[in-house]
Structures are given as structure tokens and as C-alpha cells.
């Protein structure tokens with residue numbers, strides 16, 4: 001049909017090629033996708049073969065128990081078909097699953113419909129069926145509110161990890177989805193405002209974890225240094241603000257300028273001291289029991305091995321205790337093991353071990369400069385630190401300045417770097433995190449249709465450089481780079497500074 005306005009197109013599950021252009025895609029037979037593999041494969045195929053700014057509708061599939069998972073998978077529109085049909089068949093839905101209503105001795109709900117049901121109407125009569133349908137609808141609506149709230153508060157992943165426990169099929173869906181790493185990676189923001197809870201075995205494979213580890217491995221280079229000190233993490237973040245790390249710092253004393261600190265932790269594996277304020281290093285929480293299971297150990301040790309292959313040290317001091325020390329010892333790492341701990345004897349041992357290791361060691365540059373260098377590399381890729389810090393730069397407060405005291409970059413409260421136009425100019429030649437626009441001067445927000453090209457690695461929340469024939473500016477990305485390029489609507493970049501370029 002020829003219509004004005006938004007258009008919907010029905011697509012088959014397991015889509016193989018791009019469907020015709022539309023605004024909403026309706027996944028046919030979605031209600032029959034019971035097998036976890038089929039469901040995950042169908043949604044991923046549909047999302048990968050349609051534009052980012054279109055909606056995916058999966059009819060007859062949603063229940064209070066699976067709503068969060070479906071939304072997290074990438075479904076935008078759901079309906080009430082399934083809970084209504086189930087109500088008519090005498091099935092009772094809650095967030096914890098679905099039951100036969102007639103077998104429920106007591107209803108685990110105090111909604112007005114359940115109150116009436118409990119007051120003792122005929123359990124199989126038409127009145128009961130209507131009440132059952134109304135209850136199911138209410139539960140679905142409540143869950144929708146919970147999920148929307150979890151998205152707004154940036155805790156949807158944590159909520160999904162909890163909620164999929166209701167059935168093995170749902171847990172399987174999440175695990176299968178996590179295996180589709182690039183699908184999730186391309187859609188995961190650079191940082192979140194909420195604390196990252198690593199509560200489950202699925203947390204170890206999360207994009208935030210693998211991305212952090214990958215950046216430490218590939219983008220980050222440790223300062224030239226003779227001595228490496230391995231330390232355990234602390235509950236309080238950033239680590240430096242914790243009691244244990246303040247005690248370590250006191251024990252290390254003046255040796256601090258001669259050694260490089262690396263914090264060992266789960267699930268992030270390795271956090272160089274300079275990156276402790278970056279997301280998620282500054283805002284994660286993990287159940288601490290002192291036990292390191294096999295997966296955690298293997299992950300930690302493989303990261304440590306890769307780190308030491310790239311960054312060389314003459315001597316290593318390991319102030320680690322319990323199973324963490326055991327895990328590192330088992331790798332055969334040649335180090336002075338102090339046994340860890342924070343009591344006075346342990347701290348004396350640490351103090352003695354580092355002053356012994358630091359004898360004759362090379363002195364490090366200012367730690368604050370090292371932080372800016374590491375963060376620039378972390379956020380903009382290898383070489384960004386050297387580009388940003390070239391010349392006689394200095395740190396004042398939270399600001400990095402050039403030799404004429406002009407600001408280059410500043411640390412933000414969420415641990416990211418905010419560039420100035422001058423700082424952006426220094427990074428521009430690297431050609432990364434750049435959004436190319438047409439022949440106009442944007443103001444406030446840069447909308448997606450104005451974007452001509454964008455770096456593929458840009459994620460929502462990233463600091464980006466915007467350049468066009470008539471403008472040079474910077475701001476925070478609101479979409480991934482690939483989304484900016486293919487979208488026809490929406491805000492691509494929230495601009496902070498724009499400068500009009502003089503025509504050549």
C-alpha cells in the first residue's frame with residue numbers, strides 16, 4: 001500500500017538480506033521463537049540488516065518474565081497478545097514466570113484483580129478469566145515501567161542478569177547474546193553513570209570488561225620504568241581513596257617516584273594506577289570473598305602475561321595475599337612476594353621490598369602528567385598521549401595546559417577527558433574519533449543527517465572531534481559512529497565548542 005507517514009514491513013525470522021526501507025520492522029512468527037538460539041539469531045539478524053533508527057516489533061512474545069531480556073536483545077516494540085491469550089487459557093503470569101491458575105493455592109500478588117480472585121469467585125467462571133487477564137496485563141505493564149526505569153538509570157544489564165535466572169532458556173539467551181560480542185560492543189556506551197555490578201559469571205564477559213582489558217593491552221603503554229609493583233584492588237574506588245591504598249602509599253613513601261603500580265582485580269584484571277579514575281575502573285563492585293575461581297584466574301593471568309610481554313621491568317614486587325598471590329605465583333612470575341596485607345608487619349615488608357627493588361632505579365616523570373598521557377591513549381588510541389602532551393605542558397588542578405597556560409584538556413568527574421579546541425587540534429592529525437560534517441556551522445546539537453562520515457570506533461559518550469569545511473568543534477557522541485552515518489534522525493553529537501573556519 002502507498003501510505004504517507006511511518007511505514008511498517010513484515011520480515012521473516014532468520015533474515016538473510018536487507019529488507020526494503022521502512023520505519024518499523026515486524027518480526028513474523030515471533031511468538032513461536034521458543035528456542036533460545038532461534039530467538040537470539042532472529043533478533044540479531046533483524047537488527048544487523050536494518051537501520052539503527054528504525055524500530056523492531058516482535059508480536060505475541062512478551063511476558064512479564066521475559067520483557068527485560070527482549071528489550072536488552074534489541075526489540076523496541078512488544079504487545080499484550082501473549083498475556084491476554086494465556087489469561088484466557090487460565091495461565092497466571094508474574095515476573096517470576098507463568099503458572100496454571102487453578103493450581104495456585106495462594107496468589108503472590110495484591111493487585112485489585114487478585115484481591116477479587118482471592119475473595120472466592122468461581123475459579124473457572126468468566127469473571128475469574130477476566131480478572132486473570134487484567135492481572136496479567138497489569139503485571140506486564142508494571143514490568144515495562146521497571147525496564148524503562150532500568151534503562152534510564154543505566155542499570156539494565158544488571159537487571160537482565162538477575163531477571164534471566166527465572167528460566168534456563170532465558171539464561172541461555174543471555175549467554176548466547178554475550179557470545180555475539182561485536183553486536184553488543186557496537187551498541188555499548190563508553191561509560192555509564194551507575195556502578196557496574198559484577199555479580200554473575202556472565203559479568204566476566206561483559207563488553208565493559210573486555211573493552212577495558214583490550215584498551216590496556218593495545219592502547220596503553222606503561223611509562224619507562226625499572227620496577228613494577230603489583231597491588232590488590234580495594235572496595236572503595238578510585239583505589240587511591242581507600243584505606244588500604246593510602247596505607248600502601250605511606251609504606252612505599254619516596255620510592256613511589258621510582259616504580260609503576262599495577263592493580264590486580266576481578267573482573268577488570270589489570271588497572272594501571274594512571275587509569276584508576278577511568279570508567280569502569282572507578283565504578284565497579286564485585287562480591288569479595290577472597291576466592292578466585294578458575295575462570296577469573298585464567299583471565300587475570302592471561303592479561304598479566306600479555307601486559308608483561310609489552311611492558312618490560314627489571315624487578316617486580318608483588319604485594320598480594322591469599323589466592324591472588326597463589327594465582328600469580330602459579331604463573332611462574334619472578335617477583336619479590338611480600339605476602340600482602342595491611343597490618344604494620346605487612347607494611348614494613350612492603351616498604352623494605354620496594355626500597356630494595358628501587359635502588360638505582362630510574363626516576364619517573366610527574367605522576368599527574370603520566371595520568372594525562374595514559375588517559376589520552378586510553379580514550380583516543382596509541383600515540384594520543386604523546387600528541388596531546390608535546391612541548392612543555394603542565395598540570396594545574398584538574399587541567400592540562402600548554403607552555404602558554406592555555407588549557408588542552410581537563411579531567412571530568414566521571415573519569416573521562418574533556419578536550420579544549422586546542423587539545424583537539426593536537427589530536428586531529430591522528431584521524432581518530434572524528435565526525436565529518438557538511439558545509440555548515442552546527443550549533444548546540446549536531447543531528448545525524450548532517451553527518452557525512454564518522455569513525456567506526458565512536459561509541460555513545462565518547463569525546464569526538466567534529467570537522468567540516470566551515471567548522472571545527474568538539475563534543476560528546478550520543479550515538480555510535482556507524483549509527484550517525486546511517487541514521488536519518490536523532491542527535492549524533494552534543495556539541496561543547498564550535499569554531500567557524502575562515503573560508504580558504
Ligand SMILES: [Zn+2]
Pocket residue numbers: 109110111112113114115135
Ligand atoms: Zn495480581
